[in-house]
Amino acid sequence: MEILVCARRVPDTSENEISLNSTGNDIQRDELVYSVNEPDNYAVEEALQIVARVGGKVTVVTVGGEDDEEILRREMAMGATHGVLISDPAFAGSDGRGIATILKGFMAKGNYDLILTGVQAEDGAAQVGGMLAAMLDYPFASLVNSIEILDGKKLKISREIEGGNREISEIDLPCVLSIQTGINEPRYVGMRGIRAVASVPIATPDAGELGIDPGSVGRVGAKVTRVDYFVPLLGKGAEMLSGSREENIDKVLELMAAKGGLK
Amino acid sequence: MARIFVYIAHKNGVVDDSAMELFASARKIDSTAHPTALVTGWGASLDSVCDTLRGCCSEVWKIANEGLAYPNAELIRKALVKILPPGSIVLVPHDHFGIDLAPGLSIKLNAAFVSDILDIAESAGGTLTVVRQEFGGQVSTHVRCDVSAGGVITVRPGAFKASSSTPLAGVVVDRSSEAGRLEAGRRWLETVAAEAGEVDITKHNVLVSIGRGIQEKDNIGIAQELADVLGAAVSCSRPVVDAKWLEKSRQVGSSGKTVKPKVYLACGISGAFQHLAGIKGNPFIIAINKNPKAPIFQVADIGIVDDILEFLPEMTNKIREMQSVSAK
Numbered sequence: 285m286e287i288l289v290c291a292r293r294v295p296d297t298s299e300n301e302i303s304l305n306s307t308g309n310d311i312q313r314d315e316l317v318y319s320v321n322e323p324d325n326y327a328v329e330e331a332l333q334i335v336a337r338v339g340g341k342v343t344v345v346t347v348g349g350e351d352d353e354e355i356l357r358r359e360m361a362m363g364a365t366h367g368v369l370i371s372d373p374a375f376a377g378s379d380g381r382g383i384a385t386i387l388k389g390f391m392a393k394g395n396y397d398l399i400l401t402g403v404q405a406e407d408g409a410a411q412v413g414g415m416l417a418a419m420l421d422y423p424f425a426s427l428v429n430s431i432e433i434l435d436g437k438k439l440k441i442s443r444e445i446e447g448g449n450r451e452i453s454e455i456d457l458p459c460v461l462s463i464q465t466g467i468n469e470p471r472y473v474g475m476r477g478i479r480a481v482a483s484v485p486i487a488t489p490d491a492g493e494l495g496i497d498p499g500s501v502g503r504v505g506a507k508v509t510r511v512d513y514f515v516p517l518l519g520k521g522a523e524m525l526s527g528s529r530e531e532n533i534d535k536v537l538e539l540m541a542a543k544g545g546l547k
Numbered sequence: 548m549a550r551i552f553v554y555i556a557h558k559n560g561v562v563d564d565s566a567m568e569l570f571a572s573a574r575k576i577d578s579t580a581h582p583t584a585l586v587t588g589w590g591a592s593l594d595s596v597c598d599t600l601r602g603c604c605s606e607v608w609k610i611a612n613e614g615l616a617y618p619n620a621e622l623i624r625k626a627l628v629k630i631l632p633p634g635s636i637v638l639v640p641h642d643h644f645g646i647d648l649a650p651g652l653s654i655k656l657n658a659a660f661v662s663d664i665l666d667i668a669e670s671a672g673g674t675l676t677v678v679r680q681e682f683g684g685q686v687s688t689h690v691r692c693d694v695s696a697g698g699v700i701t702v703r704p705g706a707f708k709a710s711s712s713t714p715l716a717g718v719v720v721d722r723s724s725e726a727g728r729l730e731a732g733r734r735w736l737e738t739v740a741a742e743a744g745e746v747d748i749t750k751h752n753v754l755v756s757i758g759r760g761i762q763e764k765d766n767i768g769i770a771q772e773l774a775d776v777l778g779a780a781v782s783c784s785r786p787v788v789d790a791k792w793l794e795k796s797r798q799v800g801s802s803g804k805t806v807k808p809k810v811y812l813a814c815g816i817s818g819a820f821q822h823l824a825g826i827k828g829n830p831f832i833i834a835i836n837k838n839p840k841a842p843i844f845q846v847a848d849i850g851i852v853d854d855i856l857e858f859l860p861e862m863t864n865k866i867r868e869m870q871s872v873s874a875k
Contacts (some may be wrong), residue, residue, distance in 0.1 A: 294809060295682070296815070298759055298786075301840045302685040380650070380660060403646075407681045409662045414650030423621060423732030426646045427802075442738075444802050445643045448741030448795055456732040462646075466789035507659035511676065511689040522850030532851050533862045536833055537869070539732060539849060543831040545753045545810030546777070546866075 285433075287331040288396040289364070290387060290413070292346055293355040294406040308512050314540035320355040323402025327463040329470040330431060331400055332363045338433055341365040343394070344442035347375055347386050355497035356486055363468070372490040377503030383499050384415035389494035391420065398439075399460040403427055410462065425438035425455055426462040549673075549697065550632060551582040552608075554639045554648075555600065556618075562599050565640035567709030570603065570830045572702050573638055575667045576675065576711070581605045584717075585637075587623050589616040601717040608780035611723040613647075616733045620647035626726035628655045634697045641701035642801070649701045658697030661690055665706040675700075683819045684842035703820060706803075744796025746780050752809045753779035756799060758822075759786040760815015760836060760855050767792055769856060770814060776870065782806065784822045800825040816856040818843030835859075 291369050292423030294304065294483035299317040304310075331342040343366040344359040348351050356367030370390055378386065391399070403426065410426065430442040430449065434459070443451040455461075491498050499505060526534045540546050551573045556563035566584070573582035583757065586593065587610040600607045610626050631637065637652065641644040641663040648720045653660035665687075666678040673695025680687050692698060748754060755774040762768060767781070774781045788798045799806050800822045807828030814835050816822060823846060826832070834847035835855050844850040851858065 297682050301838050302682045303840065304686065311682075324655075341554075372830055381654070384654070406683075408679070408683075409649040410646045411660060411662055414647070415654050415660070418624075418651030418654035424647070424651060424761065427643055432569070442739075443643065443647075445738070446801060447805070448798065448803050450739045451643075452736045452739060454734045454736060459732065465785065466791075469791065507693040508661050509691045511691050513686045513688050515686060521842045522832075522847035524844070524850045524852070529853060529858060529861060530865075533858070533865050536849065536851070537861065537865065539751075539831070539833070540810055543810050545779075545831070 285334060285338050285397045286339060286395060287334060287342045287398045287400065288391065288394070289324065289327045289331050289342060289344045289359070290329065290346070290399065290401045290416075291344050291355055291359060292321045292402075292405050293318050293322045293348065293352045297406065298507070302451050304515065311513055318351075318354075320358055320367045321363060321402050321405045323404060323463055323465050325359075325402075325470045326465050326467050327400040327402050328362055328364060329468045331398075332471075333468060334398070334431065334433065340358045340397075343368060343396075345370060345387065345390060347371070347378070347383055353486060353508060357478055357481055358473055361473045361480040366483070369486055369488045370490075371488050372492075372496075372498075374491050374498035374502045377509070378501050379410035379506040379508040380409055381415055381507070382501040382505050384412050384419055385505070386494070386496055387412070387416050389491075389496040390489065392418075392436045393489075395492065397457050399458070401462045402459070403462045403464045404483045413460050413462040420458075420460070423455050423459040424461070425453065425459070428461045429464045429467045429526055431467075432459070460515055549634045549636050549694065551576060551580045551636045552585050552631065552640065553582045553604075554637065554645075555584050555586045555596065556640055556642075556644060557586070557588065557592070557596045560595040562596055563640070564709070565642070565704055566600070566653075567603070567700055567711075568640045568704065568707040569640065571707040571710045572664075572667065572700075575707070576636065576670045586610065586625065587612070587615045587618070587626060589613050597719045601719060602714050603717075603718045604661060605715055607717055607719045608710055608722050609719050610726050611721070612726055614729045614731075616636060618644060619731055619733065619735055620644060620651075621731040621733050622729045624648055624652045624655060625731070626727050627652060628723050630722050631656060634695075636694055636698045638702065639699065639701045641703050645701040649699050653699035656699065658698050658699050659692050660695050660699050661692045662701040663703050665703050680820070683817050684845075685817075685840050696710055704824065724765045731847060735772070742796060744794050746797065747816075748780050748782040748797055748799065749804055749806050751780040751806075754782045754806060754808045754810075755779050755812045755859075756782040756784065756786040756816060757787055757814045757855070758816030761787065761792070762856065764792040766791070766856060767789060767865050769859050769863075771826060773812075773859050773866075777810075784816045784819070798825075800824070813843050813847065814859060816843055817841045
């Protein structure tokens with residue numbers, strides 16, 4: 285089975301405090317730790333487990349610039365056969381539809397049976413997989429938390445729905461699936477593994493090579509644009525305790541007793 | 548302004564809570580609009596849903612089809628594409644169904660797409676400025692959206708207050724015949740209920756709930772010890788289940804359990820909305836997190852910036868001391 289996994293390099297929210305820059309038009313990016321978008325890592329692991337069972341190849345693709353190559357190397361160190369960095373200045377500022385358009389252009393050059401994405405990235409939009417599927421007229425399923433290969437033509441999948449219930453469906457190949465975290469346990473990648481793939485060539489097709497009209501992507505083609513960032517105020521906010529740890533514990537226990545939380 | 552449609556989620560003949568919230572968001576886009584309800588399904592339950600909706604909107608578009616008895620997003624998309632007029636704005640709940648339906652629907656309608664909105668900041672001409680969150684709620688953003696040729700928008704559950712409008716006597720318009728024959732590449736087989744776990748976190752008054760901040764499986768004992776001295780249960784957020792450190796039945800959130808404790812200790816939990824959606828009944832929330840920017844501090848009653856791996860054991864010791872004193 286030929287599997288394409290769409291991945292993205294994002295600031296790692298478990299490693300960073302996200303704050304605004306001085307003008308508020310972006311987050312402070314200078315000292316951020318970046319990594320592969322966590323759900324994408326589960327998607328690559330799932331692809332690798334499928335080809336281990338039924339044979340085939342895994343290609344990992346991202347849209348971006350030279351900084352983004354590091355996540356392709358990481359996923360190749362996990363076992364992906366190919367890494368592809370689709371890169372063109374015309375792609376900057378693309379909205380979800382723009383990214384899906386670019387990926388569709390790339391897909392036309394290959395022959396993939398299964399396309400996987402992570403369920404969502406740091407913007408929480410959860411959009412590119414479903415858009416790509418609609419552009420290709422492929423079936424789509426989001427929030428997938430198990431995949432069983434039925435035969436060369438279809439899969440049995442499970443989706444995570446409300447309350448931890450699972451929706452089981454049959455889906456025809458080729459199809460696009462967005463993968464939920466927890467579907468598997470992604471393998472560990474060490475520095476040695478990344479060094480081992482350091483010199484494997486990575487293709488870097490651009491708009492011209494993929495036959496993508498630059499007017500349909502990037503800032504020019506975007507119907508959706510981020511205007512600014514700001515710090516949200518959802519509720520009145522917590523009363524922050526700023527005493528010593530011992531004082532804070534005493535205060536917490538006092539409040540818990542008042543709220544019926546202590547025996 | 549374009550005509551606004553609201554996709555109605557329903558189950559067993561009952562309209563989902565999201566419907567009234569979507570009507571409220573539609574009125575925020577255009578206060579003069581009469582949003583049209585889109586209802587798909589089959590049989591008596593569909594009819595009773597349509598009947599309920601007549602009271603709150605002037606037009607209900609009913610799409611009855613045996614294939615839509617189960618809400619299969621691909622079939623529903625195909626039906627809606629045939630029925631919706633060009634330039635429509637379609638509102639859909641941002642849940643497991645909306646995530647399945649909406650992105651592809653926007654492509655087929657050639658409409659702008661924006662997901663998981665919390666508010667509408669401005670609506671002028673063919674441009675909407677909406678509020679979204681990024682980085683798990685650590686920052687918000689204004690997003691401008693050109694909906695002059697139509698828009699598909701998913702709305703975060705709970706973000707808009709369901710407002711009651713004056714009762715209407717709406718009409719049900721049957722659009723079923725226009726949907727035609729529907730076939731999908733994905734076919735629903737069955738829905739499997741979540742497995743019950745050893746511990747029922749929904750039955751406890753106090754929950755010691757842990758998130759990514761617990762760092763590794765071996766540290767779960769720290770939370771369990773605190774829970775033991777409190778007579779509480781240990782629950783968790785998604786990353787703990789993803790890492791297989793606790794079973795799924797311990798997860799609080801939209802894809803886990805809904806809990807109603809009196810006191811909720813959020814330990815090393817960032818506070819993503821999917822997690823918060825599982826906390827009901829307005830408990831007293833105490834949040835302990837190393838990251839002062841963690842969104843949990845916006846919704847908690849009490850916040851402490853500290854390392855749970857040090858804070859929790861000291862709290863456990865303190866309670867043990869108190870208990871041994873009172874036992875004497």
